[in-house]
Every structure is written in C-alpha cells, then in structure tokens.
Amino acid sequence: MTIYDTPIGDVISSLVRVFKPKGFQLTAPVFEYFDDEHTLAQELRRDLAHGLCGKTAIHPCQIDIIERSYRVSEEDVFVARKMLDQKSAGVFKVNGAMCEPATHSSWAVEILARSPRKDF
Structure with missing residues (x-):
C-alpha cells in the first residue's frame, strides 16, 4: 500500500x-x-x-x-501555456478536459517552472 x-x-x-x-x-x-x-x-x-x-x-x-x-510532459507544457495565455477563453477544452485559467493558473505556473524548456 x-x-x-x-x-x-x-x-x-x-x-x-x-x-x-x-x-x-x-x-x-x-x-x-x-x-x-x-x-x-x-x-x-x-x-x-x-x-x-x-x-x-x-x-x-x-x-x-x-x-x-x-518530468513535465510536452502536453502539460502546452496546456500550461494555453492556461496562462491572455487570449484564452475563461473556460476551454483540451483533450476532453475542462480547463479554467482562473482556477488552474497556479498549476500552470508550477508546470512551466518545472519544465526544462524555458522558451515560453
């Protein structure tokens, strides 16, 4: 267990x-x-x-x-960038999951901070 x-x-x-x-x-x-x-x-x-x-x-x-x-996946980096993009809708869908920047922006910031890619 x-x-x-x-x-x-x-x-x-x-x-x-x-x-x-x-x-x-x-x-x-x-x-x-x-x-x-x-x-x-x-x-x-x-x-x-x-x-x-x-x-x-x-x-x-x-x-x-x-x-x-x-290790941060490319998919998580993609979603995190979209989550923090000022042009994104208040609620949107990625791969069947609901994404809400107001609720998930802290997650997105953490994902990008953990990502080895810093070209965002």
Missing part, C-alpha cells in the same frame, strides 16, 4: 491544504521499499496529485522512477 492508504495520508493532505496556498513547497516522504517499483509509481502519482514538489529517495535504484515521474 502507499503512504496515502495509511493515517499519514490524511496528514499529508492537511499539510498541503495549510501550506501550499501560502506558497510553501512541500516534498513527499520517502518510500521505504527498494524493490516495489509498482507501488512506488502509485505513490508518486498521488504525490504529484497533491502538488508535492519532489520525493526523497532512500536508495539509488529509486532515482530513475522518481525523476521520470516528476
């Missing part, structure tokens, strides 16, 4: 709710099993869904999957 399936999951959610709106970046806790890449991948998806900015590795074998999980 991931840490989110334990009582600590509620603590992480509470910390995010308190600190993220105030501009604090939080890092995800360690995943203590070296040889369970499947569950680590699940936990990383939930870390990202919570808006956590990184994850501590306790073994070198975890670094690659953590880095791959936090």
Whole structure:
C-alpha cells in the first residue's frame, strides 16, 4: 500500500491544504521499499496529485522512477501555456478536459517552472 492508504495520508493532505496556498513547497516522504517499483509509481502519482514538489529517495535504484515521474510532459507544457495565455477563453477544452485559467493558473505556473524548456 502507499503512504496515502495509511493515517499519514490524511496528514499529508492537511499539510498541503495549510501550506501550499501560502506558497510553501512541500516534498513527499520517502518510500521505504527498494524493490516495489509498482507501488512506488502509485505513490508518486498521488504525490504529484497533491502538488508535492519532489520525493526523497532512500536508495539509488529509486532515482530513475522518481525523476521520470516528476518530468513535465510536452502536453502539460502546452496546456500550461494555453492556461496562462491572455487570449484564452475563461473556460476551454483540451483533450476532453475542462480547463479554467482562473482556477488552474497556479498549476500552470508550477508546470512551466518545472519544465526544462524555458522558451515560453
């Protein structure tokens, strides 16, 4: 199970709710099993869904999957740019998902800040 399936999951959610709106970046806790890449991948998806900015590795074998999980996709960069474009509508659709700049602009700024491409 991931840490989110334990009582600590509620603590992480509470910390995010308190600190993220105030501009604090939080890092995800360690995943203590070296040889369970499947569950680590699940936990990383939930870390990202919570808006956590990184994850501590306790073994070198975890670094690659953590880095791959936090890598920004070209699709996210495209959506983030569109989200911050002053010419975009108040609500629009990309790949079947509703996008609302007023609600998602913080996400867009974070995505562009994490992107290795800085030509935006």
